[in-house]
Amino acid sequence: MSSQPPHPALLIPGPIEFDDAVLQSMSHHSESHVGQPFVNVFGDVLAQLRKLFQTSDPASQPFVLSGSGTLGWDQVAANLGEPGDEALVLHTGYFADSFADCLETYGVKATQLKAPIGDRPQLDEVEKALKEKKYKILTVTHVDTSTGVLSELKALSELVHRVSPDTLVVVDGVCSVGCEEIKFDEWKLDVVLTASQKAIGCPAGLSILMASGRAIEVYKTRKTRPTSYFGSWNNWLPIMQNYEAKKASYFATPSPQLIRALHTSLTQILSRPLEQRFADHRNMSQKIKKAIGDLGLKQLSSKPENQANGMTAIYLPEGITPPDVLPSLTKKGIIFAGGLHKQIAAKYIRFGHMGVSVTDPNRTDIDKAIAALKESLAEVGYKA
Structure with a gap:
């Protein structure tokens, strides 16, 4: 039984519901960010991230910076791109537009496919x-939060390494890390960036990124200095290396409470085989998608191979808009997200199903959400 005050189940594509122990970690007493107890925890977090991303290559490097997932884009653009460089941005929704805009802010020429x-x-x-x-x-958005489209990474990376072997493979994994399988070393990925508040199940506020040895080498051999100060690996790389070695180091103040919450969440995630965690998300996703189909509703992503396992983007029936159903869902204790893709925002809603709402067998969030959706649609005259 959760010790949290009663509240609607947050089933948007992030932030998600948090485990009690994760939230309790946020209540840790104030401590020095260069004190050994905190440094030890931060070092453990970086080691745990290697396991989550499935990399054992000592040349790869995890980064945890205070900020949102968006800061990962800035890190890529500022440290791996130089003015005039070319980037190919694979577009599956809203967030490719944003990543391209970020790249161009730093002088990188972004071509969208x-x-x-x-x-x-x-x-x-x-x-x-x-x-x-x-x-x-x-760049590829592994799961675009605006559409629920899942991109295939393994075959894509193999293609890039075969056709254009010098091109860095950069993955926006904000809505995928922790609920979709990612094999960093085996698939020869160069960067995977994410954030704390989605499938990792930690409060928002941490930008998390894994860089390959190849990406680090590209950064080290750049001709110009990184075009960000806060996001510069000139500043952060030695800090992260020192923290992982359990040595106190300082560039900018991290959030000890968020790092402790992340440590708790990662410890929980890694207490079971990752394969089981990914299977849990796949199985729950199939259950939800079947329920959506049984209601006579369609997904934005019609092809099964394109459908994410941590969220579902659902077209509403003709004549029904998000404001017609979202308030009713909230009254029933369920919070879904409205549409985000600019062209069709008024036509669909988004159901996030990741983290403890999926993996904790004692939680009934998903079943309640499916029932609430059916009831809310019936209230506005829809008959399945």
Whole structure:
């Protein structure tokens, strides 16, 4: 039984519901960010992230900075891109537009390869684009939170390494790390960036990133200094290396309470085989998607291979908009998100199903959400 005050179940694609122990970690007494007890915890966190991302390569480097997932984009653009460099941005929704905008803010030329809403760029299209121009960076949103589209990483990375081996493979994993399988070393990924508040199940406020040895080398051999100060690896790389070695170090003040909460969450995640965690999310996703189909509703992502396991984007029936159902859902103790994709925002809602709402067998969030959705649609005249 949760010790949290009664509240609606937060089933948006992040932030998500938190485990009691994670929230209790936020209540840790104030401590020095360079004191050995905290340094030891931070070092453990970095080691745990290696396990979560599935990398054992000592040349790879985890980073944990105070900030949101968006700071990961800035780190990529500022440290791996230089003004005039070319980047190929694979577009599956709203967040590719934003990543491209971030890259261009730092002087990197971003070319977007777009797919129809609910789909992803096909490998032959990516191959054609890579053969037409030399790109320093390729970015892919593993799960686009605006559409629920899942991109396939393994085959994509194999293609990039075969066709354009010098191109860095950068993954926006904000809505995937912790609920979708990612094998950093095996799939030869160069950067995976994420945030604390989604499937990792920690309060918002931490930008989390894993960089490969190859990416670190590209950063080290750049001709110009990084174009960010706070996000510069010139400042953060030695800090992260020292923390992982359990040595006190300082550039900018981290949040000890958030780091402790992250430590608790990662400890919980890694207490079971990752394969089981990913299977739990797949199984729950299939249950939800079947329920959506049984209600006669369609997903933005119509192809099963494109459907994320941690969220579902659901088209509402004709004539029904998010404001018609979201307030009713809240009254029933369920919070879903409205549409985010600019072209179709008024036509759909988003159901987040990741973290403890999926993995804790004592929680009934998902069953309640499915029942509440059915009831709310019936209240506005929809008959399944």
